[in-house]
Amino acid sequence: MERIMLAHGSGGRLSHELIRTLFQKHLGNPYLDQMNDATLLPGRGHIAVTTDSFVVSPLFFRGGNIGKLAVCGTVNDLAVSGAIPQFLTLALILEEGLPIDDLERIIKSVAETATEAGVVIVCGDTKVVERGSADKIFINTTGIGYITDRFVGPERIRPGDEILITGTIGDHGIAILSEREGLEFKTPVVSDCAPLNGLIDAFYLPGVKCMRDPTRGGVATTLNELAEQAGVSMLLDEKQLPLSPSVEGACEMLGLEPLYLANEGKVLVIVAPEVADEVLSNMQAHPRGRLATRIGRVQAGKPGLVLIETPLGGKRIVSMLEGEHLPRIC
Amino acid sequence: MERIMLAHGSGGRLSHELIRTLFQKHLGNPYLDQMNDATLLPGRGHIAVTTDSFVVSPLFFRGGNIGKLAVCGTVNDLAVSGAIPQFLTLALILEEGLPIDDLERIIKSVAETATEAGVVIVCGDTKVVERGSADKIFINTTGIGYITDRFVGPERIRPGDEILITGTIGDHGIAILSEREGLEFKTPVVSDCAPLNGLIDAFYLPGVKCMRDPTRGGVATTLNELAEQAGVSMLLDEKQLPLSPSVEGACEMLGLEPLYLANEGKVLVIVAPEVADEVLSNMQAHPRGRLATRIGRVQAGKPGLVLIETPLGGKRIVSMLEGEHLPRIC
Numbered sequence: 001m002e003r004i005m006l007a008h009g010s011g012g013r014l015s016h017e018l019i020r021t022l023f024q025k026h027l028g029n030p031y032l033d034q035m036n037d038a039t040l041l042p043g044r045g046h047i048a049v050t051t052d053s054f055v056v057s058p059l060f061f062r063g064g065n066i067g068k069l070a071v072c073g074t075v076n077d078l079a080v081s082g083a084i085p086q087f088l089t090l091a092l093i094l095e096e097g098l099p100i101d102d103l104e105r106i107i108k109s110v111a112e113t114a115t116e117a118g119v120v121i122v123c124g125d126t127k128v129v130e131r132g133s134a135d136k137i138f139i140n141t142t143g144i145g146y147i148t149d150r151f152v153g154p155e156r157i158r159p160g161d162e163i164l165i166t167g168t169i170g171d172h173g174i175a176i177l178s179e180r181e182g183l184e185f186k187t188p189v190v191s192d193c194a195p196l197n198g199l200i201d202a203f204y205l206p207g208v209k210c211m212r213d214p215t216r217g218g219v220a221t222t223l224n225e226l227a228e229q230a231g232v233s234m235l236l237d238e239k240q241l242p243l244s245p246s247v248e249g250a251c252e253m254l255g256l257e258p259l260y261l262a263n264e265g266k267v268l269v270i271v272a273p274e275v276a277d278e279v280l281s282n283m284q285a286h287p288r289g290r291l292a293t294r295i296g297r298v299q300a301g302k303p304g305l306v307l308i309e310t311p312l313g314g315k316r317i318v319s320m321l322e323g324e325h326l327p328r329i330c
Numbered sequence: 331m332e333r334i335m336l337a338h339g340s341g342g343r344l345s346h347e348l349i350r351t352l353f354q355k356h357l358g359n360p361y362l363d364q365m366n367d368a369t370l371l372p373g374r375g376h377i378a379v380t381t382d383s384f385v386v387s388p389l390f391f392r393g394g395n396i397g398k399l400a401v402c403g404t405v406n407d408l409a410v411s412g413a414i415p416q417f418l419t420l421a422l423i424l425e426e427g428l429p430i431d432d433l434e435r436i437i438k439s440v441a442e443t444a445t446e447a448g449v450v451i452v453c454g455d456t457k458v459v460e461r462g463s464a465d466k467i468f469i470n471t472t473g474i475g476y477i478t479d480r481f482v483g484p485e486r487i488r489p490g491d492e493i494l495i496t497g498t499i500g501d502h503g504i505a506i507l508s509e510r511e512g513l514e515f516k517t518p519v520v521s522d523c524a525p526l527n528g529l530i531d532a533f534y535l536p537g538v539k540c541m542r543d544p545t546r547g548g549v550a551t552t553l554n555e556l557a558e559q560a561g562v563s564m565l566l567d568e569k570q571l572p573l574s575p576s577v578e579g580a581c582e583m584l585g586l587e588p589l590y591l592a593n594e595g596k597v598l599v600i601v602a603p604e605v606a607d608e609v610l611s612n613m614q615a616h617p618r619g620r621l622a623t624r625i626g627r628v629q630a631g632k633p634g635l636v637l638i639e640t641p642l643g644g645k646r647i648v649s650m651l652e653g654e655h656l657p658r659i660c
Contacts, residue, residue: 049419138457
């Protein structure tokens, strides 16, 4: 491999390879090696930190825009790490010629979403590059939260744990794809883009082992990462996967696998079986978790193996995303 | 103004206007309104935060590259704010087709410079966009430092204070320009790009009122900002401005004003007159401050006015950078 390919940004196998062979090789340290959505910096600051750049195309889509996404993505990475999101930084790279009206709409969304999520934008930066040197606007948000006693992480996952998701999958991926390709559905697919810290505050109980927001690479890639990090196997139940009819229809029509589609408003939760019912009903009582459901369980099988049971009773392997079929989803 | 122009990213007047009319309007809060190089977040975390995206072109130049710059720029923003830089996040936007060798050279520089500056890269993110949607690589670094008892800020500046700079000005600007335009000088101009926290630790004394690193917009723009924020006037002495012979020659040849050229390894320091000598000799004793000198003083005149005394004894106004003659300097 001599050049960067789109798949290096997929969140799937090539992304992991790049991280291992280049970033960890040169930059590796115990913080970076946590390899979680946010890094815990215990000690004096007692904070969690995460960073994310957003390059989504198109900038505006049903259910959100790049500004809303930039706040949600970073807030969610902190929240699933067990931290309380508090502060965001906001850095913009603008292409010469960007309409200021578009910029203002985006910044308004940043402001509204930050208010909704209870975070404060504490500093910013703006760079402008010549026409043709960037695509309209790229946004980086870096988030800082305070570490709580929500001790979650893949190392806590054990065989017997249950796998929950807080709602339908694939909505963000299909919303972006349909916007980009001009696809029309009877019921338009709206991105699920939302801050999840309120939902997590509502359902969290001790006994929640691990939380992740399955964005790039989707549920399949996220579960593969967790199964690998935890050294366990996982078994999903295909008929339990919550899909909106429009997403299901789009996937059938386009030959897409919903397990690989990005979500921007869902939490995957691994939970001890004894509290699974209570966590699930907490989720369902929250407006963002009404369609929460169990989708599988953790097993003692081959470490890193994720299987899915089909409606006909067969099992197939669900691997990590290979290649990149839908770049610039976030 | 309906569209973003390059000058919106200059660090000069249009950048300030965009911040005021758009970012502060929608996002304003007491943290953001500090309007300093880093934002102090007192309270539980007791931390300082800063964010910066880097879009410099070319990626590699005499004295550094975009990776080194991305570490230095953020470390320096923390250090001039009186904080001790501790942690950096690193977010990359890569253009499809970027040679992996180039990426590796850049990441190695990030690693080396972080080690030199004593900071740890704690988390990262990589996005890839299609060929033509970005220019090779853009880097965001966000920095976190611990707040010290170095209480510095423009509100502490008083008439009678002296203005020091830790070395020659304009080196980074001319290094980038000469690389970009293929200009050759007898003695090549090398960017001054360097982490400044060690230098600041070496010269700082109580009595240092304010520190800034004069990057985009140069010394002129930085002093205008400070004079405005402090409600004071400043008088510079043109014959004291330290210039390397090559930078001086380049400025004469190209009709550039060195006061507007970017620096990436210099600190502007406003200091109480009674400790100015000691601070200056501390600077000169450090390898990065050997050419430190007094360049002017603070006066009680018209708030926000920066004047320069020419070698012939006349005075002229030094205004903030207007427009943008050299985009993508950092």
